[in-house]
Amino acid sequence: MSVIISSLRAGTTKHRLSIASLLKQAHQSDQRISLEGWVRTRRDSKAGVSFIALYDGSCFATVQIVVPDSLINYQTEVLKLSTGCSIKVSGLWVSSLGEGQNFEMQADTVEVLGWVEDPDQYAISPKRHTLEYLREVQHLRPRTNIIGAVARIRHSAAHAIHEFFHQQGFFWLNTPIITTNDCEGAGELFRVSTLDLLNLPKDDQGQLRFEEDFFGRETFLTVSGQLNAEAYALALSKVYTFGPTFRAENSNTSRHLAEFWMLEPEMAFASLTEDAELAVKLLKHIFSTVLSERADDIAFFNQWVDKTCIQRLEHVLNSEFITMTYTEAVSILMKVNKKFEYPVSWGIDLQSEHERYLAEDHVKAPLILIDYPKDIKAFYMRCNDDGKTVAAMDVLAPGIGEIIGGSQREERLEVLTQRMQEAGLDLETYAWYLDLRRYGSVPHAGFGLGFERLLSYITGVANIRDLIPFPRAPGQAKC
RNA sequence: UCCCCGAUAGCUCAGUCGGUAGAGCAAGUGGCUGUUAACCACUGGGUCACAGGUUCGAGUCCUGUUCGGGGAGCCA
Numbered sequence: 001m002s003v004i005i006s007s008l009r010a011g012t013t014k015h016r017l018s019i020a021s022l023l024k025q026a027h028q029s030d031q032r033i034s035l036e037g038w039v040r041t042r043r044d045s046k047a048g049v050s051f052i053a054l055y056d057g058s059c060f061a062t063v064q065i066v067v068p069d070s071l072i073n074y075q076t077e078v079l080k081l082s083t084g085c086s087i088k089v090s091g092l093w094v095s096s097l098g099e100g101q102n103f104e105m106q107a108d109t110v111e112v113l114g115w116v117e118d119p120d121q122y123a124i125s126p127k128r129h130t131l132e133y134l135r136e137v138q139h140l141r142p143r144t145n146i147i148g149a150v151a152r153i154r155h156s157a158a159h160a161i162h163e164f165f166h167q168q169g170f171f172w173l174n175t176p177i178i179t180t181n182d183c184e185g186a187g188e189l190f191r192v193s194t195l196d197l198l199n200l201p202k203d204d205q206g207q208l209r210f211e212e213d214f215f216g217r218e219t220f221l222t223v224s225g226q227l228n229a230e231a232y233a234l235a236l237s238k239v240y241t242f243g244p245t246f247r248a249e250n251s252n253t254s255r256h257l258a259e260f261w262m263l264e265p266e267m268a269f270a271s272l273t274e275d276a277e278l279a280v281k282l283l284k285h286i287f288s289t290v291l292s293e294r295a296d297d298i299a300f301f302n303q304w305v306d307k308t309c310i311q312r313l314e315h316v317l318n319s320e321f322i323t324m325t326y327t328e329a330v331s332i333l334m335k336v337n338k339k340f341e342y343p344v345s346w347g348i349d350l351q352s353e354h355e356r357y358l359a360e361d362h363v364k365a366p367l368i369l370i371d372y373p374k375d376i377k378a379f380y381m382r383c384n385d386d387g388k389t390v391a392a393m394d395v396l397a398p399g400i401g402e403i404i405g406g407s408q409r410e411e412r413l414e415v416l417t418q419r420m421q422e423a424g425l426d427l428e429t430y431a432w433y434l435d436l437r438r439y440g441s442v443p444h445a446g447f448g449l450g451f452e453r454l455l456s457y458i459t460g461v462a463n464i465r466d467l468i469p470f471p472r473a474p475g476q477a478k479c
Numbered sequence: 480u481c482c483c484c485g486a487u488a489g490c491u492c493a494g495u496c497g498g499u500a501g502a503g504c505a506a507g508u509g510g511c512u513g514u515u516a517a518c519c520a521c522u523g524g525g526u527c528a529c530a531g532g533u534u535c536g537a538g539u540c541c542u543g544u545u546c547g548g549g550g551a552g553c554c555a
Contacts, residue, residue, distance in 0.1 A: 043514045051514050064515075082506085098513050120489065120506040120524085126516090127504050129490065132547065188553090224555090249553055250480055262555060341551090352551075405555065450555030463548095464555095475546085 020058035022093070029103060034090040035063060036113070038143065041126050042081050050078055052110075054089065057148055060296035064096065064104040065089050077112050082119040083126045084143065087112055131466050138470055138479045146305070149297035150467055153290055154455055158242070160289035161263055164282055165240050170265060173232050173239040175225030180217060181429055188248035189220035190258075221246035226264050226446060227380075227433055230409060233266035233444055234436050240265035242451075250474050254463040255401065255453060259472040266446035272382075272391040272408040275445035276368050279395055279404050280321045282449075283366070287313045290458055298458075306460025312398075313458065316366060323368040326350075326389065329358055336362075349376045352401060359396040366403070367396045379423040381407040382443075383415055393447070397457045406447020413437040 017033055037056035044050045048069045053062040067078050067089075081087065091107035098104070116122050123137040124144060134141040141147045162172065178192050194214040195201065201209040210218045225241035232239045245262040265278060291298060291313055302309040324332075333344040333354055342351045350358075350369075359367045374383060374390040381390035395404035410416040416437055420427060427434065452464035465471035470479050 041515080043512095043517070045512055045514055046510090047513060049513070053515075062515095066513080096513090098515070100515050118506090122506090123489080125489070125505045127490065128516090133490065135547090245555080247554075251553060252480085253550085253552090253554095254548095256554070260555070402555065448555060453555060 018058035019054070019056045019061060019063050022063070023059065023061060023103075029094055031093045032090070033093050033105065034088065035065075035105065036088045037063075037086070039081050039083055039085045039087060041083060042078075044079065050074075050081075052081065052087075052089075054087070055148075057142075057152075059152070060145070060149055060300055064098075064101050065091070065107050065110075066104055067107045067110055071107070071110060073110065073112075078110055080115075081112070082116050082122075084116040084119075084122050084124060085112060086114040131461070131463065135465060135471070136478075142469070145300060146461075147466070149294075149300050150455065150459060150461065151469065153294050153297050153459060154451075154467065156290050156293045157286050157455060157458065158451070160286045160293075161242060161282070163289070164285040165238075165265065168238070168278075168281075170238040170240050171232075171236050173225075173229055173236075173241050174243065175222065175228040175241045177222055177244065178215075178219050179222045179228075180215075180219055181227065181433075188250075189223060190246050190248045192219045192221060223247055224262070224264065224448065226266065226448065229264055229266040229446065230433070230436060230444065233268045233446070234440065234442065237268045238265070252474060254465070255456075257452065257464060257468060257471055257473055260464070260468065261451035263449040263451060264446060266444065268442050268444045270408070270445040271443060272370060272393060272406075272445055275406050275408060275447055276321075276323060276370070276393055276395075279368070279393075279406065279447055279449075283395075283454075284317055286454070287317055287458065291317075301459045301461070309458075309460045312460075319365055321366055321368055321395075322363045323370060324358075324363075325371040326369055326373065327371065329354075329369055332362060333357065347373050347375070355394075355396045355401050356398075359401075360398040364398065366398070369394045369396060377407070379419040379425065380409050380416070382410045383419070391445075395447075397453075399462075400453055400457050402450075403453045403457060404447050404449045406445065408443065408445040411437055411441045411443050413441065 017035060019035065019037065022033065022035070035054060035056065037054045040053040040055050040062050042050055042052050050067045050069075052065040052067060054065050055062045067074065069075075071078060088111040089105060089107045090109045091105045093103060094106055096102055096104040123140045129144065131146070134144060134147060142151055165172065195212065201212045203209055210216070213219070222245060224245060225243070229239055229241050241262075241264045243261065244259055246259050247256075248258065249256070265282075267274065267278065291310070298310060298313075327346065329350070330344055330346050333340070336357070338357065340351070340353050340357075342348070342353065344354060358369070359365070370391070370393045371384060371389040372392045373388060374381070377390050377392045381392045383390055391408035393404075393406050394402050397403040410419060413434065417427065417434065420430060452467045455467040456462065456464050459467070461467055465473060
């Protein structure tokens with residue numbers, strides 16, 4: 001029973017056979033194999049066989065299991081199998097008699113591992129479901145084609161990211177989840193505390209005594225690992241962080257989560273130009289990896305979710321990214337014969353409608369906007385010589401908007417100190433950050449990439465709540 | 480947080496002028512079939528989100544609440 005396969009995978013013992021590895025070697029037929037998985041559908045034929053579509057999640061495809069009515073549990077069990085039941089099947093891997101698949105299993109045993117206790121109540125019935133509905137059953141939705149495909153693509157993209165940076169000589173840096181500073185100087189943070197909420201320690205003025213808290217000071221969940229990454233970039237030259245990030249903003253959109261994954265590379269001795277070049281190379285590497293590694297899942301999205309999915313990724317792979325300064329973008333927007341809800345003038349923060357026009361109508365591809373007015377950007381971005389702009393960049397993807405935001409960092413102590421004072425930041429809290437400019441400062445640059453937004457761009461799935469396994473958003477923390 | 484839209488069978492939706500509830504899919508049963516988005520027939524399945532109000536009478540009109548979706552802002 002425990003010997004799953006002999007000659008098909010010679011040299012391995014008791015290694016469980018996945019559908020993915022089976023189909024990779026599908027040319028080898030007439031072997032005895034075993035598979036474990038879940039029933040997607042069952043069809044019965046009066047010719048004396050039942051057909052089971054079996055999936056195990058290792059790839060998009062199902063395997064057709066042909067079950068003859070001569071099996072001892074055919075009447076008692078096989079005919080009662082419904083969508084979602086887990087089974088272990090053994091039999092011969094043979095060329096298929098029917099159309100629709102090249103190979104199939106002629107089963108000689110079917111062992112039921114787990115029944116679906118009430119098929120009528122099972123949330124994942126064999127029909128099309130809306131993503132909104134599937135969000136209500138987060139623990140069961142990975143069993144669907146679409147969420148399963150998202151999960152595999154998510155892995156493939158994450159792996160491609162690590163692979164890319166490793167090849168480029170970057171080191172993966174694990175920055176802290178619990179932080180003491182608000183990296184952006186804006187945005188709501190989740191407080192981390194062990195204080196008794198029902199009995200808070202206060203001083204004579206009624207102020208909270210944070211010195212009694214676990215860390216002896218105020219702490220939060222990280223909104224960005226960038227500042228910490230800069231410390232390591234100024235020692236290891238090239239690092240990147242990749243992990244969860246938290247924002248307590250009350251954002252109710254298809255592009256925001258309270259907990260999401262962000263990739264943040266940071267390079268010493270680098271300019272904004274090199275930063276942008278890195279972003280382009282990274283995106284191309286991820287797209288080409290996913291297209292080849294997960295062609296099956298991408299084909300599904302291309303057919304059912306977004307017909308331009310493959311074309312879009314290939315277009316990015318084969319085209320130069322357009323780089324445009326903020327000033328050029330503003331002049332394009334002011335010249336275009338189109339009514340915007342928010343009028344455009346130099347110095348404004350570009351609205352979604354403006355970014356959309358630029359990326360979707362004007363260049364019809366990912367667009368890199370650089371050199372934004374310093375007044376609308378963060379304190380750590382390097383001031384350009386014009387005195388008006390900073391060396392910032394946004395990579396705008398058609399249909400999604402900002403997918404990457406980055407900058408060259410201000411490496412000059414005096415300029416940075418002044419910018420922080422203007423922003424009203426407490427220099428004491430950021431003393432360590434200023435130290436980085438005090439001791440062997442160098443030009444450096446980096447960016448942040450929203451991982452779920454990237455996956456949205458790849459798959460065409462519009463709401464990033466469907467691209468993270470268990471989404472957290474305002475009022476939403478199921479499972 | 481703001482604006483707009485919505486909530487009716489397990490799911491997706493229809494429901495006319497205010498007059499006591501419908502379809503498709505799914506499920507169950509039977510028929511047919513090397514089937515594969517199967518097909519045919521039958522059956523079961525409803526506190527019309529919740530709470531109030533108007534009315535002889537509310538799924539339908541009004542108010543509030545909750546939840547969901549789209550857009551905006553914040554951003555990744």
